[in-house]
Amino acid sequence: DGGITQSPKYLFRKEGQNVTLSCEQNLNHDAMYWYRQDPGQGLRLIYYSQIVNDFQKGDIAEGYSVSREKKESFPLTVTSAQKNPTAFYLCASRDLTTTYNSPLHFGNGTRLTVT
Amino acid sequence: QQPVQSPQAVILREGEDAVINCSSSKALYSVHWYRQKHGEAPVFLMILLKGGEQKGHEKISASFNEKKQQSSLYLTASQLSYSGTYFCGTLSSGSSNTGKLIFGQGTTLQVKP
Numbered sequence: 771d772g773g774i775t776q777s778p779k780y781l782f783r784k785e786g787q788n789v790t791l792s793c794e795q796n797l798n799h800d801a802m803y804w805y806r807q808d809p810g811q812g813l814r815l816i817y818y819s820q821i822v823n824d825f826q827k828g829d830i831a832e833g834y835s836v837s838r839e840k841k842e843s844f845p846l847t848v849t850s851a852q853k854n855p856t857a858f859y860l861c862a863s864r865d866l867t868t869t870y871n872s873p874l875h876f877g878n879g880t881r882l883t884v885t
Numbered sequence: 886q887q888p889v890q891s892p893q894a895v896i897l898r899e900g901e902d903a904v905i906n907c908s909s910s911k912a913l914y915s916v917h918w919y920r921q922k923h924g925e926a927p928v929f930l931m932i933l934l935k936g937g938e939q940k941g942h943e944k945i946s947a948s949f950n951e952k953k954q955q956s957s958l959y960l961t962a963s964q965l966s967y968s969g970t971y972f973c974g975t976l977s978s979g980s981s982n983t984g985k986l987i988f989g990q991g992t993t994l995q996v997k998p
Contacts, residue, residue, distance in 0.1 A: 801984050812887070812972060812990040813927070820983065828985070860926060866984055871915050871934060874974070874986060876926035 793861035907973030
């Protein structure tokens with residue numbers, strides 16, 4: 771079955787450490803997105819990529835970095851510069867080949883806790 | 886600019902109806918609706934395109950008024966399984982070529998027996 775895999779489901783880190791969240795998709799989608807979710811604040815866009823080797827900042831990109839070396843993979847690094855990294859992180863992908871109105875497909879998320 | 890959803894929370898009894906609204910200050914190309922259960926990924930419900938169309942999925946339907954830049958989600962004869970947080974995601978006319986969805990803050994719906 772096609773889908774998006776995020777790993778790990780739970781991640782714990784000490785403050786000051788960088789951490790990388792994995793996102794892999796086998797849906798052959800061109801576009802991939804990272805959202806951050808905090809209680810009561812909905813989903814906020816961190817970074818997105820429409821094509822390999824290209825990506826754009828979303829609304830809250832500070833303290834985060836991404837890469838898109840392969841179509842299937844879009845890892846997110848939470849750097850030590852991110853002031854409040856504890857959150858639920860959701861990766862999503864979308865088929866842009868036919869229409870820009872195709873739905874987002876989400877992974878199951880990674881809950882990051884930094885202490 | 887994040888779309889605004891109202892109400893923030895709704896409590897219903899099984900069989901009752903609810904309406905969730907989503908308003909944007911930007912001209913919209915489309916509106917998406919998703920439902921999320923606690924700790925899980927959001928699940929796609931439907932997409933509304935500009936043109937005022939109304940879509941439905943079983944007892945859940947939605948409308949989109951592009952002039953008012955608003956969308957409403959209608960849940961009729963609610964079931965326990967409808968409980969969760971509902972998000973609207975908007976695609977503005979200026980961002981239609983990026984596919985970049987901006988989400989509202991969510992509306993929490995609780996259906997009680």
